Amino acid sequence: xxxxxxxKEIKEIRKTRRLLVIGILFVVATIACAVVSAQWLxxxxxxxxxxxxxxxxxxxxxxxxxxxxxxxIVGERNRGSLALVFSKPIGRGQFFxxxxxxxxxxxxxxxxxxSSFGYWLNAAIFGEFPSGAEVAAAYKxxxxxxxxxxxxxxxxxxxxTCFKSAAVSLITTLILWIMVLPMISQIPLHIYAxxxxxxxxxxxxxxxxxxxxxxxxxxVNPDTCIGELSGHLLGSLPFSSSILxxxxxxxxxxxxxxxxxxxxxxxxxxxSLE
Amino acid sequence: xxxxEIQGLTKKxxxxxxxxxxxxxxxxxxxxxxxxxxxxxxxxxIKMLIGLLRPTRGTVRIWGHDMFAEGKEVKKSFGFVPDFYxxxxxxxxxxxxxxxxxxxxxPKGERGKRILELLEVFSLEERANSKVGDFSHGMKQxxxxxxxxxxxxxxxxLDEPTLGLDPRGQFEIRELIKSISxxxxxxxxxxxxxxxxxxxxxxxxxxNSGRLIRVNSIENLKSEIEAPTGIEVRIECEEVTPEIIAxxxxxxxxxxxxxxxxxxxxxxxxxxxxxxxxxxIVTSGGRIRKVEEHxxxxxxxxxxxTEREGGQG
Ligand SMILES: Nc1ncnc2c1ncn2[C@@H]1O[C@H](COP(=O)(O)OP(=O)(O)OP(=O)(O)O)[C@@H](O)[C@H]1O
Ligand SMILES: [Mg+2]
Numbered sequence: 001x002x003x004x005x006x007x008k009e010i011k012e013i014r015k016t017r018r019l020l021v022i023g024i025l026f027v028v029a030t031i032a033c034a035v036v037s038a039q040w041l042x043x044x045x046x047x048x049x050x051x052x053x054x055x056x057x058x059x060x061x062x063x064x065x066x067x068x069x070x071x072x073i074v075g076e077r078n079r080g081s082l083a084l085v086f087s088k089p090i091g092r093g094q095f096f097x098x099x100x101x102x103x104x105x106x107x108x109x110x111x112x113x114x115s116s117f118g119y120w121l122n123a124a125i126f127g128e129f130p131s132g133a134e135v136a137a138a139y140k141x142x143x144x145x146x147x148x149x150x151x152x153x154x155x156x157x158x159x160x161t162c163f164k165s166a167a168v169s170l171i172t173t174l175i176l177w178i179m180v181l182p183m184i185s186q187i188p189l190h191i192y193a194x195x196x197x198x199x200x201x202x203x204x205x206x207x208x209x210x211x212x213x214x215x216x217x218x219x220v221n222p223d224t225c226i227g228e229l230s231g232h233l234l235g236s237l238p239f240s241s242s243i244l245x246x247x248x249x250x251x252x253x254x255x256x257x258x259x260x261x262x263x264x265x266x267x268x269x270x271x272s273l274e
Numbered sequence: 275x276x277x278x279e280i281q282g283l284t285k286k287x288x289x290x291x292x293x294x295x296x297x298x299x300x301x302x303x304x305x306x307x308x309x310x311x312x313x314x315x316x317x318x319x320i321k322m323l324i325g326l327l328r329p330t331r332g333t334v335r336i337w338g339h340d341m342f343a344e345g346k347e348v349k350k351s352f353g354f355v356p357d358f359y360x361x362x363x364x365x366x367x368x369x370x371x372x373x374x375x376x377x378x379x380x381p382k383g384e385r386g387k388r389i390l391e392l393l394e395v396f397s398l399e400e401r402a403n404s405k406v407g408d409f410s411h412g413m414k415q416x417x418x419x420x421x422x423x424x425x426x427x428x429x430x431x432l433d434e435p436t437l438g439l440d441p442r443g444q445f446e447i448r449e450l451i452k453s454i455s456x457x458x459x460x461x462x463x464x465x466x467x468x469x470x471x472x473x474x475x476x477x478x479x480x481x482n483s484g485r486l487i488r489v490n491s492i493e494n495l496k497s498e499i500e501a502p503t504g505i506e507v508r509i510e511c512e513e514v515t516p517e518i519i520a521x522x523x524x525x526x527x528x529x530x531x532x533x534x535x536x537x538x539x540x541x542x543x544x545x546x547x548x549x550x551x552x553x554x555i556v557t558s559g560g561r562i563r564k565v566e567e568h569x570x571x572x573x574x575x576x577x578x579x580t581e582r583e584g585g586q587g
Contacts, residue, residue, distance in 0.1 A: 001379075004372075004373060004376035005373075005377075008362070008369070011365060011369065012364055012365060015364040079360060079362075080358050080359065080360030081361065081362060082360075083321075084354070084356060084361075084374065084421070085377060086325065087324050087326065087354040088374065088377035088379075089346045089347070089378065090377045090379075095377075272326070272327050273321060
């Protein structure tokens, strides 16, 4: 049954305009990034995906995950299909998991295909193909991005389960993603650095050792964690130094994904359709 | 065997008691009309009945199984038609049915055949591959009933199945439901339309302001109302003479009578009295043109019952 739910979810999402719009933007941005990096910035594929420009492209992936997941539950609730589903002998957990996996698979496939295309396009234009080790590092990084996708889907599905209005779910999700989580992540860091007499973040970060609570808050935002990970997996850029280790970054993302998934799952199993 | 047993079912939304201590039993094979005005608590009751909404108090058993303890088992044995239509608009009719067939636990190999069978019964086979979003309201309603029938349920629960349909659509849906119950499927149909319940059901329960105020067969319900109000007999004669008026007044069982032009009317306890009335008129020299009996319609029964018991609209 879970496969049927996944299949239905993918079929349904494929027909939404959201997927088309964000997907096209993502493809165009990836191609532009590949071309610009190779032609004008003189960056090969691994340097490209470790750079700031590519960081912006990853925002599309996060956005895609959020936009596909924010109404997974509340949308079905409002359209009434959830009532029909709950009248059937399928476990709620199965249904939830099926929807989760449907969104995840779709986002993942799109991400891997488009990113691989951008990666190799850049290599072709750059005129120098990456070594086996570089390719391995790049795909390790892509794999890590899947964790970010998991985080944002759990996150958005949590709010989708909490609220009775799709608009509220969307706005909450987006505001937390764009503003609140980055603030939680960055502000303590800046305050602490300033207290220590370090004003020019991030250039001199390496000189400070941060206390655990600053690191913990810093790690709250999955987008931050993936930035840290890119440095670890693809080689640090000369001017940036890391605050979190590889293990800490991955751990933080796993915790984030699990917490929101479990909370959403729990709420969904207890949902009463009033 | 009892198809449905509801005991002490209560649902409160804050201060409002939407369903108040409801007890109800539906026998196998019954065709039960759950009748009530808007806001009476029909949908709320049905939601609890099929496990969508947790009751504040009370129990629900379907085919002897507790809804909340054995939900998964119970849900295999009934079909549900919600009060507002609820498909995936961007998917086709076939895709929608395929999905709900899967959720109903129909094995993969049997789904296609069953779906085509139902689409044909509901005259939707030509639109099997059209998006449901493009369907008319009537088509969607037929599709949602088809959906409920997928697993060959022996109980069908429908919440206002003809709501928003034109007279032709209403007729079609009613005929469909009647044919389904004739095949032995127990049906539970909520409605605020009496004609509908009269047409489709053998038993009726009237709910008002969350309280079940009557459960009875339709005939009994009508006679229950006839007893206090009585029925009206209207007899049109060629000429109404004072003798006739006097003689009618004297007939046993006549509570009230009067004349309107060439028609003499009498309010009587039951229609058994009508023959006596006509005989008396004829023996007093009257010549009868037409006899009409006017018993209260279910409409009146309903309005009467829901009039003052709770006082809400
Ligand atoms: N989720 C809810 N929160 C608060 N009150 C509710 C909720 N759902 C229903 N009610 C109230 O409970 C009462 C019964 O509503 P219900 O929908 O069961 O009536 P109904 O008989 O189905 O009416 P209709 O014929 O309009 O469908 C109404 O007064 C309604 O306002
Ligand atoms: Mg209703």
